[in-house]
Amino acid sequence: MIKVLVVEDDAQLVRALKINLQARKFEVQTASDGGSALRLAASRKPDVILLDLGLPDMDGIDVIKRVRESSSLPILVLSARHTSEEKILALDAGADDYVTKPFSMDELLARLRAAVRRREIPAPADEVSVVTTDDFTVDLIAKKVRRGDRSVRLTPTEWHLLEILISNPGRLISQQQLLLDVWGPTYSEHTNYLRVYMAQLRRKLEADPSHPRYLITEPGMGYRFEG
Numbered sequence: 434m435i436k437v438l439v440v441e442d443d444a445q446l447v448r449a450l451k452i453n454l455q456a457r458k459f460e461v462q463t464a465s466d467g468g469s470a471l472r473l474a475a476s477r478k479p480d481v482i483l484l485d486l487g488l489p490d491m492d493g494i495d496v497i498k499r500v501r502e503s504s505s506l507p508i509l510v511l512s513a514r515h516t517s518e519e520k521i522l523a524l525d526a527g528a529d530d531y532v533t534k535p536f537s538m539d540e541l542l543a544r545l546r547a548a549v550r551r552r553e554i555p556a557p558a559d560e561v562s563v564v565t566t567d568d569f570t571v572d573l574i575a576k577k578v579r580r581g582d583r584s585v586r587l588t589p590t591e592w593h594l595l596e597i598l599i600s601n602p603g604r605l606i607s608q609q610q611l612l613l614d615v616w617g618p619t620y621s622e623h624t625n626y627l628r629v630y631m632a633q634l635r636r637k638l639e640a641d642p643s644h645p646r647y648l649i650t651e652p653g654m655g656y657r658f659e660g
């Protein structure tokens with residue numbers, strides 16, 4: 434059973450989410466503020482977090498940052514804030530996806546399943562399992578990235594994106610293909626997601642993120658990994 438931690442201070446919305454999620458066999462835990470969300474995230478080890486950004490005690494963005502210090506579990510943001518800056522801020526802090534209120538329950542459930550599925554995608558077994566560059570090493574089976582002697586922590590979404598690029602060295606992967614594979618069929622217009630995530634990956638992996646050597650942009654077309 435998939436454990437969902439719902440972090441939301443609107444009691445009515447929590448009730449609706451709980452009924453819908455339990456009906457679809459999710460195990461639901463709820464928290465109405467950021468402090469208890471962080472405690473539950475640490476003690477109950479949920480599989481995915483649904484997180485409202487407007488909480489009574491702290492900003493949801495800070496909840497994302499705190500969770501990311503110790504965990505890469507999928508975080509799906511629920512928010513009434515809908516400027517693209519707010520979305521970028523949440524994604525940049527480590528959220529995996531962003532649903533704007535009001536949302537349909539079907540859309541939310543589809544996004545939730547996609548977030549959980551991304552976490553579970555197995556690495557291809559019959560291909561090269563370790564890719565080494567001058568700056569970092571990626572183990573596709575163990576799902577570990579090392580830079581020098583320290584390990585690099587990636588979120589599930591960052592990992593999935595990197596995995597696709599690295600498994601296809603030298604090959605241009607189109608923006609549409611990446612959006613489809615990583616986020617799903619309703620995301621083909623969200624090229625800003627790709628920009629945000631590629632910037633994050635470069636910050637984590639490239640010696641000079643503004644002049645990438647490995648994660649190359651083909652303007653207007655897509656991205657390519659150069660080993």
Ligand code: CA
Nearest residue numbers: 442485487488
């Ligand atoms: Ca709220």
